[in-house]
Amino acid sequence: xxxxxxxxxxxxELFNQHGERAIxxxxxASHMGISPxxxxxxxxxxxxxxxxxxxxxxxxxxxQFTPVSGHSDGFVQLSGYLDALFExxxxxxxxxxxxxxxxxxxxxxxxxxxxxQSALLTQVRGIIISLRDSGLMELDDDDAxxxxxxxxxTVSFWTPYIKARRLSGELLQQDIYKxxxxxxxxxxxxxxxxxxxxxxxxxxxYTQLSLQVEPA
Amino acid sequence: xxxxxxxxxxxxELFNQHGERAIxxxxxASHMGISPxxxxxxxxxxxxxxxxxxxxxxxxxxxQFTPVSGHSDGFVQLSGYLDALFExxxxxxxxxxxxxxxxxxxxxxxxxxxxxQSALLTQVRGIIISLRDSGLMELDDDDAxxxxxxxxxTVSFWTPYIKARRLSGELLQQDIYKxxxxxxxxxxxxxxxxxxxxxxxxxxxYTQLSLQVEPA
Numbered sequence: 105x106x107x108x109x110x111x112x113x114x115x116x117e118l119f120n121q122h123g124e125r126a127i128x129x130x131x132x133a134s135h136m137g138i139s140p141x142x143x144x145x146x147x148x149x150x151x152x153x154x155x156x157x158x159x160x161x162x163x164x165x166x167x168q169f170t171p172v173s174g175h176s177d178g179f180v181q182l183s184g185y186l187d188a189l190f191e192x193x194x195x196x197x198x199x200x201x202x203x204x205x206x207x208x209x210x211x212x213x214x215x216x217x218x219x220x221q222s223a224l225l226t227q228v229r230g231i232i233i234s235l236r237d238s239g240l241m242e243l244d245d246d247d248a249x250x251x252x253x254x255x256x257x258t259v260s261f262w263t264p265y266i267k268a269r270r271l272s273g274e275l276l277q278q279d280i281y282k283x284x285x286x287x288x289x290x291x292x293x294x295x296x297x298x299x300x301x302x303x304x305x306x307x308x309x310y311t312q313l314s315l316q317v318e319p320a
Numbered sequence: 321x322x323x324x325x326x327x328x329x330x331x332x333e334l335f336n337q338h339g340e341r342a343i344x345x346x347x348x349a350s351h352m353g354i355s356p357x358x359x360x361x362x363x364x365x366x367x368x369x370x371x372x373x374x375x376x377x378x379x380x381x382x383x384q385f386t387p388v389s390g391h392s393d394g395f396v397q398l399s400g401y402l403d404a405l406f407e408x409x410x411x412x413x414x415x416x417x418x419x420x421x422x423x424x425x426x427x428x429x430x431x432x433x434x435x436x437q438s439a440l441l442t443q444v445r446g447i448i449i450s451l452r453d454s455g456l457m458e459l460d461d462d463d464a465x466x467x468x469x470x471x472x473x474t475v476s477f478w479t480p481y482i483k484a485r486r487l488s489g490e491l492l493q494q495d496i497y498k499x500x501x502x503x504x505x506x507x508x509x510x511x512x513x514x515x516x517x518x519x520x521x522x523x524x525x526y527t528q529l530s531l532q533v534e535p536a
Contacts, residue, residue, distance in 0.1 A: 204480055205421075214487060221485050250505035257502075258470070260484070261477035264420055268476070269437050271430060286473070289466035293509035 108146045110136060112160070115153050119198035121274075124206060129153070151210045158213060161196050162220050168192070169227055171234035178238040179302045182291070185231070186284050186310065193259060194280045200263040201275075221256070228252040235291075243294045251294060258286050281314035324362045326352060328376070331369050335414035337490075340422060345369070367426045374429060377412050378436050384408070385443055387450035394454040395518045398507070401447070402500050402526065409475060410496045416479040417491075437472070444468040451507075459510045467510060474502050497530035 105113070114136050118127045129150050133143040147153045168188035172181045199206065207214040229252040235241045236248065243251065262283035263275060288310060292303050321329070330352050334343045345366050349359040363369045384404035388397045415422065423430040445468040451457045452464065459467065478499035479491060504526060508519050 201420075203484055204417075207484060211487075218485055218487065247505065247508070250502065251509075253502060254470070254474070254505065257474060257477060257481050260481065261473060264480075265473050265476065268419055268423060269434055271427075271434065286466065286470060289463065289470065290509075292463070293467075293506075 107138070107142070111143060111146055111153065112156055116157060116195065116198070119157075120196075124154070124198045124202050151213070154206060154210070155213055155216075157196070157199070158216065161192070161199065162216075164188075164192055164195075165220075165224060166227070169231060171230045172238050178235055178240045179299075179306070182235065182240070183306060183309075186288065186306065189259065189287065190280055190284050193262065193283060194277060197263050197275055197280070200260060201267065203260065203264075225249075225252050225256060228255055240296055240299045241291070241294045242296045247294065251290060254290055255287060258283070258290065262286065278314045278316065281310050284310050285314060323354070323358070327359060327362055327369065328372055332373060332411065332414070335373075336412075340370070340414045340418050367429070370422060370426070371429055371432075373412070373415070374432065377408070377415065378432075380404075380408055380411075381436075381440060382443070385447060387446045388454050394451055394456045395515075395522070398451065398456070399522060399525075402504065402522065405475065405503065406496055406500050409478065409499060410493060413479050413491055413496070416476060417483065419476065419480075441465075441468050441472060444471055456512055456515045457507070457510045458512045463510065467506060470506055471503060474499070474506065478502065494530045494532065497526050500526050501530060 111132060115127070115132050118132060118135060127150075129143055129147070130140055132153075133140045136143075147156070168191075169185060172178050193200065207217055229248050232241065232243070232248045232251055233245075236243060262280075266275065266279050266282075285307065288303065288307055292300070292307075295303055327348060331343070331348050334348060334351060343366075345359055345363070346356055348369075349356045352359075363372070384407075385401060388394050409416065423433055445464050448457065448459070448464045448467055449461075452459060478496075482491065482495050482498075501523065504519065504523055508516070508523075511519055
């Protein structure tokens with residue numbers, strides 16, 4: 105792994121663990137055992153690191169969330185989306201924790217984020233329409249837009265919702281699985297009758313995952 | 321109106337207009353034309369003011385959101401909830417804008433908020449069950465809990481969701497009406513067949529309100 109990639113990886117780890125606000129470029133360099141000068145050779149400042157992380161995040165979303173193709177099993181696809189979503193919400197949770205603050209500090213990133221969110225809405229809506237057209241869901245075009253907004257809102261603010269309801273403590277993988285269950289509940293609300301048993305299986309799967317105790 | 325009530329009213333106005341973080345007790349006193357000493361006679365500090373505002377907010381929620389009673393029209397009640405919700409989200413929007421930050425600065429308020437959220441979940445779930453039992457909705461007990469969470473999450477984070485998607489500018493009443501439409505879409509997802517035409521009427525009402533141009 106290149107030093108540049110290691111800086112990104114370490115930054116994500118430290119931001120997730122301690123919150124993005126508490127971590128400076130000096131913390132990152134010191135944690136890696138490199139000099140601040142070496143870090144600045146690769147990144148201008150913390151904003152520069154965060155923009156690179158955001159690019160990774162956007163890329164993950166663009167490649168993992170593509171509409172259901174005609175001859176594949178819609179449920180296998182849906183299950184794949186939920187796993188990819190878990191991965192995303194877990195790996196980048198510092199970003200969701202502190203979204204407003206991060207965006208307010210960097211106008212370039214905020215512009216990118218707004219553009220990205222608009223493209224994402226279209227993308228998520230496309231997936232919903234493809235699930236409907238493959239017979240898994242029943243909803244009209246307006247409701248597909250509403251559902252796409254609701255899914256985006258739920259994913260973006262699940263971590264702050266959890267954190268506002270507990271006094272302290274780290275975010276755990278189980279917390280994210282509980283968010284995935286909310287996403288699944290939204291799909292279920294618009295499910296076709298014939299999908300309900302398969303959705304119940306998915307619910308059981310993520311409920312079990314949300315109850316697992318992680319190694320300390 | 322007593323000086324104490326005027327301080328609360330002015331604080332809510334200034335917090336909503338400029339963001340809670342930008343406003344100090346000195347700004348509040350100066351805006352009212354009273355001395356800081358006079359303000360401190362009524363409130364110890366800004367946290368003390370915010371706690372009083374939170375008490376108003378909780379009271380509004382407790383009194384306005386009670387389950388549908390047996391012999392009343394469920395739709396009239398639902399429409400009443402949505403209007404009360406608009407009032408709440410508009411009047412206290414600074415609180416939603418900056419929730420995590422406000423709570424992280426005041427452990428007493430955070431404890432109150434957590435207790436209140438837990439009671440609120442039960443209360444919202446009770447309303448959903450009452451709407452189901454009066455024949456307006458179709459969902460099982462598990463889904464009632466999921467829907468209660470989704471409603472709470474949507475209401476709490478609608479303002480940050482809007483703000484993260486625009487570069488700048490004040491929050492408008494139309495923005496809040498768009499949030500009410502999301503809440504309505506959640507109800508519609510679980511609506512009984514016989515409710516759909518009445519829900520379409522409510523959707524039309526709030527769509528019109530969300531398109532109105534406010535006086536400058």
